[in-house]
Amino acid sequence: MNLLILNASPKTKGGASRFFSGLFRLFLPGIRKKAVSLNSRKDFQKVLELFPDMDVVCLFVPLYVDGLPSHVVEFLIQAEEYCQHHPCRFRLYALSNNGFVEGKQNRPALHMLQAWCARAGILWGGGIGIGGGSMLQVLGTVYPVLIGIILLQMVLSFFSTGAVPRELLHSLAIQIITWLFLNSGVLFCMARLSSALRRKQGLTDQFTRVMIPSFLFIPIADIFMILSSLFHGRFLFTLLKRDKWHNE
Numbered sequence: 352m353n354l355l356i357l358n359a360s361p362k363t364k365g366g367a368s369r370f371f372s373g374l375f376r377l378f379l380p381g382i383r384k385k386a387v388s389l390n391s392r393k394d395f396q397k398v399l400e401l402f403p404d405m406d407v408v409c410l411f412v413p414l415y416v417d418g419l420p421s422h423v424v425e426f427l428i429q430a431e432e433y434c435q436h437h438p439c440r441f442r443l444y445a446l447s448n449n450g451f452v453e454g455k456q457n458r459p460a461l462h463m464l465q466a467w468c469a470r471a472g473i474l475w476g477g478g479i480g481i482g483g484g485s486m487l488q489v490l491g492t493v494y495p496v497l498i499g500i501i502l503l504q505m506v507l508s509f510f511s512t513g514a515v516p517r518e519l520l521h522s523l524a525i526q527i528i529t530w531l532f533l534n535s536g537v538l539f540c541m542a543r544l545s546s547a548l549r550r551k552q553g554l555t556d557q558f559t560r561v562m563i564p565s566f567l568f569i570p571i572a573d574i575f576m577i578l579s580s581l582f583h584g585r586f587l588f589t590l591l592k593r594d595k596w597h598n599e
């Protein structure tokens with residue numbers, strides 16, 4: 352089976368779609384796969400030329416204004432034309448993620464992709480709508496850092512005292528379990544999708560979200576957005592490195 356993973360976020364670095372496509376790859380051992388960006392018009396031709404060789408295409412896309420990003424719409428129009436003149440026999444699955452907490456907000460975007468499949472003569476495999484996508488992506492950076500710090504403390508204490516304190520083992524277990532819990536809905540849906548994909552079957556659309564209650568999600572997201580806007584939308588990156596704008 353040949354599988355094409357398309358990251359259709361316009362962001363060239365980072366981004367939730369890239370995070371989810373990386374996570375989904377963990378569910379696909381043994382499958383021949385190729386991951387390609389669909390960031391902008393310059394990628395269209397390269398992606399279209401891959402279509403005739405593919406059995407499955409997985410599109411990772413952000414939700415923009417309750418729909419698809421404009422470059423994805425433009426790509427689909429070109430792809431419809433391309434598939435009329437070339438043998439495109441793949442099944443399309445999609446994972447759409449959004450900033451707000453409700454995954455069901457992705458339903459119209461998934462319907463648009465399903466309608467495009469019907470029009471272009473492509474098999475629709477089904478999709479996953481993920482709420483709180485940006486938060487899961489940020490947590491996907493924060494938790495490995497936390498876990499790395501704890502592992503470092505464990506190594507240091509092992510070399511200095513010859514033993515690893517029980518408290519460090521506890522906090523390591525807590526961080527890992529918390530991250531798994533926050534992502535549990537996404538991991539469950541991805542497991543179902545990978546199983547459907549391997550059996551070449553369709554899947555009814557699944558909707559999930561970051562596993563944080565909405566009353567907590569809203570203030571956390573508000574604080575993050577305020578800090579992010581104060582740092583010109585590059586909050587996390589300014590913590591890690593000075594960007595071009597600041598160097599000027």
Ligand SMILES: Cc1cc2nc3c(=O)[nH]c(=O)nc-3n(C[C@H](O)[C@H](O)[C@H](O)COP(=O)(O)O)c2cc1C
Nearest residue numbers: 360366367368413414415416417449450451484485
């Ligand atoms: C122009 C624009 C429109 C957006 N519209 C919505 C929206 O309608 N609903 C929503 O929940 N999130 C919306 N978002 C947030 C994105 O869906 C969210 O940040 C997503 O995780 C981005 O994915 P990416 O990092 O892969 O690009 C919008 C973001 C942008 C930049």
